[in-house]
Structure formats: structure tokens, C-alpha cells
Amino acid sequence: MSRASSVDVDEIGVRLHEADNVVVAFRDLGEGATAGGLTLRRAVPRGHKVATAAIAVGEPVRKYNQIIGFATTAIEPGDHVHTHNVEFKAFERDYAPGSDVTATDMVPEAERATFQGIVRADGRVATRNYLGILTSVNCSATAAKLIADQFRRPGLLDAFPNVDGVVALTHGTGCGMAADGEGLAVLQRTLTGYAEHPNFAGFLLLGLGCEVNQISGVADEWSIDPSTPVATMTIQEQGGTAATVRAGVAALQAMLPAANDVSRTxxxxxxxxxxxxxxxxxxxxxxxxxxxxxxxxxxxxxxxxxxxxxxxxxxxxxxxxxxxxxxxxxxxxxxxxxxxxxxxxxxxxxxxxxxxxxxxxxxxxxxxxxxxxxxxxxxxxxxxxxxxxxxxxxxxxxxxxxxxxxxxxxxxxxxxxxxxxxxxxxxxxxxxxxxxxxxxxxxxxxxxxxxxxxxxxxxxxxxxxxxxxxxxxxxxxxxxxxxxxxxxxxxxxxxxxxxxxxxxxxxxxxxxx
CATH class of the missing domain: 3.40.50 (Rossmann fold)
Incomplete structure (x- = not known):
């Protein structure tokens, strides 16, 4: 196995470990340039690797004192090392569970850093204060965005300076999928995580009505503090898109006073x-x-x-x-x-x-x-x-x-x-x-x-x-x-x-x- 050269490579870039057989160029290097005891055999762009030792076909290329690939052709000192002469191959790694576990040097509680956060009624700590619109299915995405757009109109949020905004989070799924299994579970877990996120002061969950990812199936699993305002509706029950937008705007407007009633501590x-x-x-x-x-x-x-x-x-x-x-x-x-x-x-x-x-x-x-x-x-x-x-x-x-x-x-x-x-x-x-x-x-x-x-x-x-x-x-x-x-x-x-x-x-x- 090749070993890293001992030449000084500071003029080229950086060697990240003494056992490495490549260095990282910190500037564009031209073919024929001489630096750090090496002559560049071809141009090497900034950020790319230069060989500092001969690496035979099949031998590992090492960076960070770890294997990053294997030579596909013979590599000489001064060569540009990249996709043209290195390949990925799987190899065994020693997982050694827990072998590097150490005691963490914790800062005494009285000396720990602080920040100015928003403490919710249930003790969760927020860094932002939004109202959200979550969608159960892509079919309700446009209606959700139309609702959020209304709150971007000048003056609508002026009376609520502690509210960071109203955001519609839409996605491309929610139907055309199995009614159980991993796909639906991942989507519902994601929506649940956002619904329970401390940075939301309240939200509207909006669906179409006939989708696989039914609103009731999602919301029933949520663990939300009773003080958090939540509204749910479907476009089909509301009577269409325009009616849904009106109802959605009204629901979120009703949440604004409570959402604004926060302070940072x-x-x-x-x-x-x-x-x-x-x-x-x-x-x-x-x-x-x-x-x-x-x-x-x-x-x-x-x-x-x-x-x-x-x-x-x-x-x-x-x-x-x-x-x-x-x-x-x-x-x-x-x-x-x-x-x-x-x-x-x-x-x-x-x-x-x-x-x-x-x-x-x-x-x-x-x-x-x-x-x-x-x-x-x-x-x-x-x-x-x-x-x-x-x-x-x-x-x-x-x-x-x-x-x-x-x-x-x-x-x-x-x-x-x-x-x-x-x-x-x-x-x-x-x-x-x-x-x-x-x-x-x-x-x-x-x-x-x-x-x-x-x-x-x-x-x-x-x-x-x-x-x-x-x-x-x-x-x-x-x-x-x-x-x-x-x-x-x-x-x-x-x-x-x-x-x-x-x-x-x-x-x-x-x-x-």
C-alpha cells in the first residue's frame, strides 16, 4: 500500500492528515507548475486533489486518513486525482460500536448560554411565531396558497407585530397511494411534526375531501396543547375554491389576536x-x-x-x-x-x-x-x-x-x-x-x-x-x-x-x- 509523501505541500494546498496520499489545491494550478517539491503533470482546478505519492491500480486513495476511493489507473505524484482515475467500491468498515464514547465536558447550568425564546403554554420553546396552513393532499395546494397570499396584502398584519407571517406548506402527494403502509405513514408523521412544531402558534389543516390522506386520520394522532388554535376544512364541504379561501382567511384572522399575544423571554x-x-x-x-x-x-x-x-x-x-x-x-x-x-x-x-x-x-x-x-x-x-x-x-x-x-x-x-x-x-x-x-x-x-x-x-x-x-x-x-x-x-x-x-x-x- 502506498504511503503519503513527506514533501512540504503548503504551496499547493492542504494535507488533511499525514497519512493521506493526496492534498487539496487551494488555487488553480497549471500543468507543469512546480510547488512543494511536486511537478504538476496536468492542470488541477481549485478544490481538487493532487497526488503526493504513487498509487497503483486498485490501491486506495486516502484523504482525512480514510479511504475515499480506489485508483483505476496508475497515479503518479503530481497527478490530478478525480473521477477519471478513481472509482467507488464498497469495502468493509470497522463499526466498533461505542469505542470512541467519551465523557462530555458539560458547562455548569449557572454558566450556560441563553437566548430570547417564546415559551408556549405547554412549555415548548419557539424561535419564531407563525400561523400555518397544512395541506393533506396536493389537490388543496392552490387553495392553501391563495389563502396565504391574502395575508401578504399591505396592512393586513400590521396590528399583529408579533406574528412572523402566515405560511402555506403544500406538497405533491396525499392521494394515489396505498391507504396504509410506509408511504402514508411518512407523510402523516411529517404533517404531525409540523402541526406540533413550537414555531406554529396555530394553523389551518386543509384538504380536498376525497383523498387517501383523510384529515380526520391525520389530526386524530396529534398531541397539541388545547390553547393552540386549530381549524380544519375541506374544499368539497366548503362548496368550492372561492368559498374555501374566504373561510380559510376568516379562520386564520380569528387566530391572529391569540397568536400575537406572545413575548420573548x-x-x-x-x-x-x-x-x-x-x-x-x-x-x-x-x-x-x-x-x-x-x-x-x-x-x-x-x-x-x-x-x-x-x-x-x-x-x-x-x-x-x-x-x-x-x-x-x-x-x-x-x-x-x-x-x-x-x-x-x-x-x-x-x-x-x-x-x-x-x-x-x-x-x-x-x-x-x-x-x-x-x-x-x-x-x-x-x-x-x-x-x-x-x-x-x-x-x-x-x-x-x-x-x-x-x-x-x-x-x-x-x-x-x-x-x-x-x-x-x-x-x-x-x-x-x-x-x-x-x-x-x-x-x-x-x-x-x-x-x-x-x-x-x-x-x-x-x-x-x-x-x-x-x-x-x-x-x-x-x-x-x-x-x-x-x-x-x-x-x-x-x-x-x-x-x-x-x-x-x-x-x-x-x-x-
């Missing part, structure tokens, strides 16, 4: 549930924004809070780093079971786990799902893994947790918010734009070039780490403070732009009938 950071997601990743993701978010997660956990990592396909190949941190064999086994489910799921659909990364990820320097996952898992920091949840399942455990979600960002984030996330952090290298009402979403840029180009979408530039202007821990502390400010009401850029309504996308499983 000082609450401990232990009440926060932080969602973690990445999208439009690049090679910088695993070097800057994701580790910085991981450092913020470690701080939040030390202060008694909760973090939820998702995107199961994007921990594939790195899941052994999480099972080693699992607090019990049961937690580790639940994660591995989800990995096995995804392997079967992709195989049944004639796919591969390596269908992710996307073309944009590859253009940004990510070669295989193994490499992408090793960078993505850094969002989870270093503390113990306390629980593993199904998609949209309510998160009840404190500390660092995991939820089984797809890698497709809107679907993943929808599940995490349904689980109870009250702030979302979203890292991106290529420049993803996403919001997730009723939860505020912070966008974290992995590199300064993209941050500068998309400054009106990005809340924090983690690219300063690669620029040498700050450390991972420095940015992690800055991010932790920004999370607390956001939870206290500071609006994110995606909120200012109006994102968060169209990005509600429940995971659709099962046959469309």
Missing part, C-alpha cells in the same frame, strides 16, 4: 434543537464550514442542547465514525440498519450509493460518495451519538442525534424540521439557496469566492478558515453566537428573501397508484 440554550444539513457541497465543505458547524454543535451539546444530523446517503462510507461514538449498541445498530436499508433501496431501483455526489459536487472537487460523506459527517462535531431517528420522527433525546433522511436537501430539511428543529444550519460550497419555514435557516459558505459572489444569500463566511484568517474553533464560536441571535429573533437572509414555503417537500415513498 430568557431561556437556556438547552431548549434549542439545531438541524444540520449541507447542499451544493465542494471540497472546502469538509475543511471549513462543516468542521466549524461541528465545533458549534460541540458547544451547543456542552450547553445542554440538541443537534440533529441527517442525509443518510451522505454519511455512507463514514458511518463507522458515528457508530464508534454511539452511546449504546442499540443506537449503533439502528444507524447500521438504516445504512443497509439504503443499500437495498438503491439496488432495488437500479442505482448505487455513488450516484451521489452530484455534477456540481464533482465540479467542486468531490470524487466519490465516500469523500463527500467524510466531509459531511464533520457537521456532527465530536460528541457522543445519543439517538437515531426515523424520518420526521420527533426528536426527544438531548445531545448529538441522527435522523434518517435522503440527501436531497428540501426533503432532508423537511424531515429534520418535522422532528422539531427550531434553528437550521445549512452549509454550502457551490451556493445553495434554501429556507425552511417555520424554522429559520442560516447559510454557511465554505469558501470566500462563493460567499462574495452570493453575499445576499450567505449568513456566514467560513471560507476565512481556508484563507488563514481564522481557525475552525474561532468560526465555530462565532457561529454558536449567531445561532443564539437567530433563535432570539434575528432574521436570516433566507427569511429576508422569503424562502421557506416552496421548500416543504415530504419524502415520498411507495408506489404512485
Amino acid at each position: 430568557t431561556v437556556p440554550a438547552s431548549e434549542l434543537v439545531l438541524g444540520l444539513n449541507c447542499g451544493g457541497s465542494d471540497a472546502y465543505s469538509g475543511i471549513t464550514a462543516n468542521p466549524a458547524l461541528g465545533a458549534a454543535v460541540d458547544l451547543l451539546v456542552r450547553h445542554g442542547g440538541t443537534a440533529v444530523l441527517g442525509e443518510t446517503p451522505e454519511i455512507y462510507g463514514a458511518e463507522h465514525l458515528l457508530t464508534r461514538r454511539a452511546v449504546s449498541r442499540e443506537v449503533a445498530d439502528r444507524l447500521v440498519e438504516r445504512i443497509r436499508w439504503w443499500e437495498k433501496y438503491t439496488a432495488d431501483n437500479d442505482g448505487s450509493m455513488d450516484n451521489n455526489p452530484s455534477p456540481g459536487n464533482k465540479a467542486g472537487g468531490l470524487t466519490t460518495i465516500l469523500e463527500k460523506s467524510l466531509g459531511a459527517v464533520a457537521k456532527g462535531g465530536t460528541t457522543n451519538l445519543t439517538a437515531v431517528y426515523r424520518y420526521a420522527e420527533k426528536v426527544t433525546d438531548k445531545g448529538f442525534t441522527f435522523m434518517d433522511t435522503p440527501g436531497y436537501d428540501p426533503v432532508s430539511v423537511t424531515g429534520i424540521v418535522a422532528g422539531g428543529a427550531t434553528v437550521m444550519c445549512f452549509t454550502t460550497g457551490r451556493g445553495s439557496v434554501l429556507g425552511c419555514k417555520p424554522t429559520p435557516s442560516l447559510k454557511l459558505a465554505t469558501n470566500t469566492e462563493m460567499y462574495t459572489r452570493m453575499a445576499e444569500d450567505m449568513d456566514l463566511n467560513c471560507g476565512v478558515i481556508a484563507d488563514g484568517a481564522a481557525s475552525v474553533q474561532d468560526v465555530g464560536r462565532e457561529l454558536f453566537e449567531l445561532i443564539l441571535e437567530t433563535a432570539s429573533g434575528r432574521r436570516t437572509l433566507s427569511e429576508e428573501l422569503g424562502f421557506g414555503q416552496e421548500e416543504f417537500v415530504p419524502w415520498q415513498l411507495g408506489a404512485v397508484m
